[in-house]
Amino acid sequence: MITILFSLIILLSHVASSHSERCNPQEKLTLLQIKKEFNNPTLLSSWKPNTDCCHPKLHWHGIKCDHNSHHVKSIHLSYNKKLASKIPPLIGNLPYLETLVLFHLPNLIGPIPQTLSKLTNLTYLTISSTNVSGSIPNFLGQFKSLVNLDLSFNNFYGSLPPSLSHLLNLTGIFLGYNNLIGPIPDSYGSFKNHPNLYLSHNKLSGVVPISLGMVDFSSIDLSHNRFEGDPSMLFGSNKVTAAIDLSWNLFSFDIGKVELPKITSMLDVSHNEIYGKLPLGIENVMLLNVSYNSLCGEIPKGDKHNVDSYFHNKCLCGSPLPSCK
Template sequence: MASTATTSFLAVLLLVAASAATPAMSCAPSDLHALLSMKQSLGNPATLSTWTASSPNCCAWDHLRCDDAGRVNNVFIDGASDVRGQIPSSVAGLSELMSLSLFRLPGLTGAIPPCLTALSKLQFLTISHTGVSGPIPESLAKLRSLDSVDLSNNKLSGRIPASFADLPNLRSLDLQRNQLTGPIPAGLVQGQFRSLILSYNQLSGPIPRDDAQDEINTVDLSHNKLTGDPSHLFAPGRPIGKVDLSWNYLDFDLSKLVFPPDMTYLDLSHNHIRGTVPVSLERLSTLQKLDLSYNNLCGPLPKGHGVIKHGCKPYAHNQCRHGTPLAGCQDLS
């Protein structure tokens, strides 16, 4: 009898242990259906081999995460050459999704679907290094919780939606290496951004003026067709660290510009910038990268260490048109 009781007790312990090892909550049926539909739309790739109806607890699948309630809140599919097709409309069924990352998927094509606006809790959106094309939907601005948007290295065309400037929580916007045209929307270069990267497009017109005392740290608008005077980007009090405005058509007087003291990166090369190298450059002790080459700068260089420590290369190929040619460093040409 004792032996039978002991056996029964051990059996109970094993059953409890097995129950504890099994997740108490499977994912929601709506999430399961949406994920399986997504897999089918993407060509049933081997990359998503764990996404199967025979394993109904989708919270245990690869390329996603669930919250404590068992709802899918993070989907990340990256580096997969076997993913093919358009962004599935069924992604809209993941109503608790906070982060969607589709990265390095060359077989992903078509437009960004308007159904993404159903993801009202989405904070982080990445569609990058894909074959996705067409315009950026204005409707994305309905996602008021967006904190970071990365649509870089795609084939997107058309204009940047003006409504992006109205997103109250957007801190980072990366649209580099697309085929975007038109002006930068008014209000986009303003308070809420910490990082704004629009490089390697075909954007034109002036950089919108905004004198807000904001948190912006990184601005990269290089390799576009921008014109005018961007001096307002360096307004006193802005904690800006990196500015790359190279390879544009900017035309302004650099002489009296006062740079923020904590800058670490400044590239204004390949523009039509005139005037002299400002004395304020001497005080940039944290500056690691400087390039003012291929402009129309004139006059002597300031003698301070903050200027000469970068050597001669940052000042090379300046064609002074009115005044004394740039001098003070050897081999400037």
């Protein structure tokens, strides 16, 4: 009798647990299929068919669910060398996904699959420090809720997608350390919300479009590319740009005519073909590098930067360089 009663209790507990499972059945099946497409890595050993992917204590690694709807809202997988595969197209079958982070997965390869275009609720998309390649897809411009886009440190090639300008909520655009070529699209002058734009360490070229002067960037990094011409539209005393890095390009303009944003704390224009005098307020910039240009004139008295900030210019003088004659 005791044995029968115990078995009944066990049976009822299993029935109760199955009814109380939070994880959406279809999304759970999709996650298990994604695990299979990832070649069942040990990183995802907690993804088991007999456990609840949304359980607050027994949650699956890297998975977060909405507290009310229990739909999967976040996938965050990072720092694993054994996860070796392409990005599973089935990720596109998680329609409530708001955050997708694939970070520091050096054996993740292949392009961004077209099926990810269905993730129209994405707010944060990070595919960074992987070996993902191919072009940056234009369908990213469909993610109207996207706030942060980080595709840095990969093997992306081709041109910058003009469609990113459709994402009016973007505050962070990180596309550095890839193999991107061509100019910055004119449409990037439509960005709002004081974005951070990082395009460094690519093979981008051409002139900076005048339209970018309409954007009040929080920070901008165009360094280590092949840009040329006059980027002075990026400056302005009323802008809120705290960091400007234009170093290691072919820029040529009179920097003495620009007005530095009052809050700029970092300015690097080194290794270009920039000429003229130092702009007003240069001594107030905390981190400064104007070396390897063709600048002339006297460094402001009381300036506290070291010689490396001004080294190898045409005729700059005054402390920390030799005094003016």
